[in-house]
Amino acid sequence: MKAVAALPAPLERTLGSLLHYGTYIASLVIALGLALSFGSNPAGQRIAGVGIALFIVLPVARVGTMLIFFLRTRDYRFSAIAALVLGIIVISYVVGAR
Amino acid sequence: MQIGLESWLFAVALGTSLLGGVLGMASGIFIVPILTMFGRIDIHTAIGASLISVIACSCGGAAPFLKERLTNVRLAVLLETATTSGALCGVFLAGLIPTAYLYCIFALILLLSAQQMLSRRKESIVPAGASASSSIGVGAWAALRLDATYPETPEREVRYAVQRLPLGMALMYGAGLISALLGIGSGVLKIPAMDSALRLPIKVSSATSNFMIGVTAAAGAAAYFARGEIVTSVAAPIALGSVLGAVLGARILMRVPNEKLRLMFVGILLLLALQMMFAALGIHLFGAAS
Numbered sequence: 001m002k003a004v005a006a007l008p009a010p011l012e013r014t015l016g017s018l019l020h021y022g023t024y025i026a027s028l029v030i031a032l033g034l035a036l037s038f039g040s041n042p043a044g045q046r047i048a049g050v051g052i053a054l055f056i057v058l059p060v061a062r063v064g065t066m067l068i069f070f071l072r073t074r075d076y077r078f079s080a081i082a083a084l085v086l087g088i089i090v091i092s093y094v095v096g097a098r
Numbered sequence: 099m100q101i102g103l104e105s106w107l108f109a110v111a112l113g114t115s116l117l118g119g120v121l122g123m124a125s126g127i128f129i130v131p132i133l134t135m136f137g138r139i140d141i142h143t144a145i146g147a148s149l150i151s152v153i154a155c156s157c158g159g160a161a162p163f164l165k166e167r168l169t170n171v172r173l174a175v176l177l178e179t180a181t182t183s184g185a186l187c188g189v190f191l192a193g194l195i196p197t198a199y200l201y202c203i204f205a206l207i208l209l210l211s212a213q214q215m216l217s218r219r220k221e222s223i224v225p226a227g228a229s230a231s232s233s234i235g236v237g238a239w240a241a242l243r244l245d246a247t248y249p250e251t252p253e254r255e256v257r258y259a260v261q262r263l264p265l266g267m268a269l270m271y272g273a274g275l276i277s278a279l280l281g282i283g284s285g286v287l288k289i290p291a292m293d294s295a296l297r298l299p300i301k302v303s304s305a306t307s308n309f310m311i312g313v314t315a316a317a318g319a320a321a322y323f324a325r326g327e328i329v330t331s332v333a334a335p336i337a338l339g340s341v342l343g344a345v346l347g348a349r350i351l352m353r354v355p356n357e358k359l360r361l362m363f364v365g366i367l368l369l370l371a372l373q374m375m376f377a378a379l380g381i382h383l384f385g386a387a388s
Contacts, residue, residue, distance in 0.1 A: 013165070016160065019157045019161055023157045027341045034104065034334055037104075052150055055150055055153050056150070058157050059312040059316040062157075066175055081176055082175050085182055096320065
């Protein structure tokens, strides 16, 4: 029970920025795609699709960032845990693609 | 290109996400029932679109929690091994379970959410060190360094210990399975797992649950995406509407008493559950003649 300056730790700050700006970019890409398809531009749907793919990749990038952080701090137990999460997501994609 | 349908989808996502934000409740649970019941959209397409919306809301809302150090990121990534494994299993099952059963399971989850909304969450944290003598206490997971502190108020730093990790992991597996199967964030299952099994402070469990929901939904969405079950014309307006609704919801101060809103939400949840139940039996109350 001690007073601590409320500064976020580096990992938390990095993850916060990644998710914040990632959401921003993916949303903008989807908005652009929808705007184009309202103007019956054939590229609109494809661009919106890229935005959707960005949203799926964003949490994966978040786990990847954590993996890099754990490796750098030589926390190999948690590096393995983060790698396992990444591996399961990849398996899910491969299973779906078959 | 049906501009009418896209605008409707956008409005649905915006509205549910706005309302959900006011009560601090995930709105993902409303998207599939509304899309299938009122929009007559195929349930797998609705689930795919809902998963994208769940990811968007989780990622979009994570930054403030992380900045305030409410999110326990180590615990989150550990529990994600369980939620993503569950999601993998859910992806398998989604292809096998007949649509009528999917409607049934969804109705049950809606009822569970309504019940949870009515009962208040209890704080049952164990201060670190207090239970070190018990067999399920702090010592068991010391090597994982999961215990942490969080700012209860800006001046008061509180230390908490993670309890009953195996039970928490098992519940998280179930939450991940339901998430991928129904296209929801499964906050309804994650929150009790964190509150009563892991015994986390409410602020920490809300923040950590929100943080994990994105990865869990991504594990499900990856398979739906690869299968071609994420339809851009449905998912794109839903995702955009959800993000905008969440942003606006955080800014709008509601003048309606919270208690009334809560009861209204419970009512909506019960109605949707009833409808999903009817749909499972092949009876459509709305838009029947299509």
